Ligand SMILES: Nc1ncnc2[nH]cnc12
């Protein structure tokens with residue numbers, strides 16, 4: 001960017017590269033909507049106001065102009081797409097920047113996974129700012145494919161100065177109990193004066209004060225207005241989440257006021273490929289928020305200037321001189337259907353289509369990551385003598401929270417909506433297999449399985465017969481990872497995820513179509529959950545209440561400890 005040329009255009013002494021004429025510009029600083037022209041030079045906004053000279057002019061009379069949308073917290077891997085395929089899907093929706101936490105692939109492939117994501121994210125019409133994963137593995141109650149310590153975090157920040165900071169610090173008990181390894185990671189971010197993102201579901205009172213006192217300044221796991229308000233009052237930025245498995249917008253939106261709006265951001269966290277294609281990304285969150293009554297200009301601020309300021313993203317988040325010309329043209333401020341998307345002053349998408357092809361980077365380093373132990377006989381369950389109750393995980397539709405329920409052996413049947421759940425260690429570390437019981441999948445027969453199982457991404461299976469559970473596991477292992485639904489010894493549907501067992505090498509529509517076939521197959525097996533594979537993928541995540549299962553066994557996520565499956569009443 002040549003400062004002198006930008007000055008000339010700003011002063012009207014030279015024509016803009018592109019002139020966006022007579023647009024209704026949303027001013028994220030004053031909340032006004034003003035009819036103005038925008039002159040762009042060398043990829044930045046040179047001036048906003050009265051301009052009439054441009055090499056190329058777009059007449060935007062009657063059209064709204066907003067800054068490119070920013071997702072404040074996303075795990076790209078949850079879309080099962082490569083960064084390029086993800087960008088191809090979200091940029092036409094007006095999303096030009098995301099703040100990503102790559103802990104999914106780092107849990108599987110370590111720093112090689114992080115290097116892959118960073119290399120695969122260059123040359124895209126989407127800015128992907130990678131936070132450094134703070135919790136790999138998420139806890140010491142699971143086996144991941146890699147581990148990240150303060151040493152790796154320190155060197156990452158030195159090697160990647162554009163990283164906004166440390167990704168969600170999920171080990172909130174470790175923070176409150178002054179675990180030195182945990183505090184060391186926090187110190188690494190503080191010494192680099194970087195943002196520390198949080199993850200503290202249902203943490204409150206003095207422990208929440210302690211957690212925030214360490215410099216953790218944002219959080220996205222609030223599921224109620226009261227929980228979000230307490231964190232807001234204590235100085236946290238609230239990332240309001242509308243993902244595929246966790247849909248928290250409607251319960252938190254009521255706390256948003258003119259006064260506290262600057263401290264609220266939008267994040268998707270985890271979006272399934274089908275939801276990306278059928279609903280959208282942050283544009284979908286804006287659409288939904290405005291349909292629930294949120295002022296559209298405040299909605300735009302929460303998805304542009306607010307995250308840009310919080311993560312110190314240079315020159316992003318506004319239509320103003322000196323800011324990056326990441327701009328979105330909209331017919332109205334209700335549907336948020338982008339008509340045109342500019343990235344650094346280049347028209348990159350029009351009418352929901354990307355205008356240029358994207359690079360396909362080398363991905364050998366993140367393939368062949370599934371290594372299964374012998375499975376025969378590993379999925380059997382027998383009630384031990386003297387025990388007369390089973391500790392069962394109950395799943396809830398549209399939530400990643402689970403409940404712990406106790407069920408008598410006679411009711412541990414498909415007719416009572418009980419299924420087996422198994423987690424198989426698949427990184428070749430120890431061959432662990434843990435088996436538990438789950439309620440809420442309504443699986444009448446067969447099995448569904450996945451190597452997407454937050455955050456260690458072992459192989460998780462929910463099924464009604466050991467044979468089908470074994471078949472599902474072997475089907476997935478044969479494609480280097482993925483999802484499968486099987487029944488009666490036959491494979492009903494499968495979705496290969498050859499990159500780290502998390503990511504497909506196909507485009508979004510193809511992946512969404514395969515994902516839809518899997519949902520159909522799961523429905524055929526009796527499953528009625530809206531996102532069965534996404535819900536199953538969170539059963540292994542011990543940092544979200546209440547009861548989880550990892551390759552080491554059942555985990556009481558309220559007390560961060562392993563617990564027995566069978567108990568005596
Ligand atoms: N909501 C979430 N999505 C993906 N990984 C997570 N790890 C902890 N919380 C998570």
Ligand SMILES: [Mn+2]
Pocket residue numbers: 075101168269
């Ligand atoms: Mn997350």
